[in-house]
Amino acid sequence: MFELRRLRLLHELALRGTLAAVAEALSFSPSTISQQLAQLEKDAGVALLAPDGRRVRLTEQGRILAAHAARALDLDEQARGELESVRAGARALAPVRVAVMQTAALAIVPVALGLLAERSPDLRVELVEMPPERGLFELAARGVDLVIAEQYPGHTRAHADGLERETLGTDPIHLAVASADPARALDDLRERPWVMEPAGTAARLWAVQQCRAAGFEPDVRYELADLSAHARLVAAGQAVAVLPDLLWAGAPAPVSLLDLPGRPTREIFTAQRVSSGTRAGILAVRRALRDAFPTPAR
Incomplete structure (x- = not known):
């Protein structure tokens, strides 16, 4: 199974373009982002990233999974919103x-x-x-x-x-x-x-x-x-x-x-x-x- 937090990192990389930008946006170190994406590659069983000079880029498989990641994040947000809407009181x-x-x-x-x-x-x-x-x-x-x-x-x-x-x-x-x-x-x-x-x-x-x-x-x-x-x-x-x-x-x-x-x-x-x-x-x-x-x- 894919972990949603790792899918979000892939989605962020697809949007922001560099590991450094993802790390800055999410307040993580670039090494932490790299480790989590490496684990996501293991989970997927395919290469998601490829070297591109000093940076990395998404492979075709990476782009496919990033698109699915966006949909998974949307579904997660929809579910949380529906749960929030039926809770009692603003404290929730x-x-x-x-x-x-x-x-x-x-x-x-x-x-x-x-x-x-x-x-x-x-x-x-x-x-x-x-x-x-x-x-x-x-x-x-x-x-x-x-x-x-x-x-x-x-x-x-x-x-x-x-x-x-x-x-x-x-x-x-x-x-x-x-x-x-x-x-x-x-x-x-x-x-x-x-x-x-x-x-x-x-x-x-x-x-x-x-x-x-x-x-x-x-x-x-x-x-x-x-x-x-x-x-x-x-x-x-x-x-x-x-x-x-x-x-x-x-x-x-x-x-x-x-x-x-x-x-x-x-x-x-x-x-x-x-x-x-x-x-x-x-x-x-x-x-x-x-x-x-x-x-x-x-």
């Missing part, structure tokens, strides 16, 4: 680990945690801040149970098998300039220094496209993941930016907000694994997040 609920982006941590999560404290006081919720791209990957890899992510207009995120989404609401996006700045539209900012999120993020790609559609390439002088730092640079008159309203968490913005063409909004959504659909703790957290989603105010 498994902890829920949530990957959140910064604006959700500011504007949605505090209210949601307050609601959960009233509704399910014994439910343990763990938060980790991650950009949506990484959060969705970790969700598929079972590093987290729930993700709060974003999708920008015209930039649809890829749908991964085994994950399902639920829209929380929409969040207006505005140009942000210093309060005394005379600019009134995007075209007025073509010669200004910009602050944007790191290259490769959906937010950065979308913001750059808005500038290009207006006929110029933005001078991205500052690249920061922290949107609060964006706002401070803008307020100090050192940069301009594209920022979502959730950043202000219902408080007055310390900068001037200008409309972008078409008055775009981004979609805020939660995602979970389909196999965790019966977990009562996750359902409680998603319900609290829905109820906590604010109406952004300028």
Whole structure:
């Protein structure tokens, strides 16, 4: 018989690509991962891994077993969720680990945690801040149970098998300039220094496209993941930016907000694994997040 914990290691290797990455994600040593996968090979009776330079890769048999491992992990999670759903009381609920982006941590999560404290006081919720791209990957890899992510207009995120989404609401996006700045539209900012999120993020790609559609390439002088730092640079008159309203968490913005063409909004959504659909703790957290989603105010 195959041990589920060893099957998970093979599944993780198929997703993350290296033994070192698996070891880091699961807080094991690479030698421990190697030993467990070697035992899995003995259990399978076939070679699952092959040398590939200084790394290893999955053999054809390894890829086949990794696919079965994913299904086995799904079935295990479904079974645990169904058992959890019929237990009495919140004390029986498994902890829920949530990957959140910064604006959700500011504007949605505090209210949601307050609601959960009233509704399910014994439910343990763990938060980790991650950009949506990484959060969705970790969700598929079972590093987290729930993700709060974003999708920008015209930039649809890829749908991964085994994950399902639920829209929380929409969040207006505005140009942000210093309060005394005379600019009134995007075209007025073509010669200004910009602050944007790191290259490769959906937010950065979308913001750059808005500038290009207006006929110029933005001078991205500052690249920061922290949107609060964006706002401070803008307020100090050192940069301009594209920022979502959730950043202000219902408080007055310390900068001037200008409309972008078409008055775009981004979609805020939660995602979970389909196999965790019966977990009562996750359902409680998603319900609290829905109820906590604010109406952004300028």
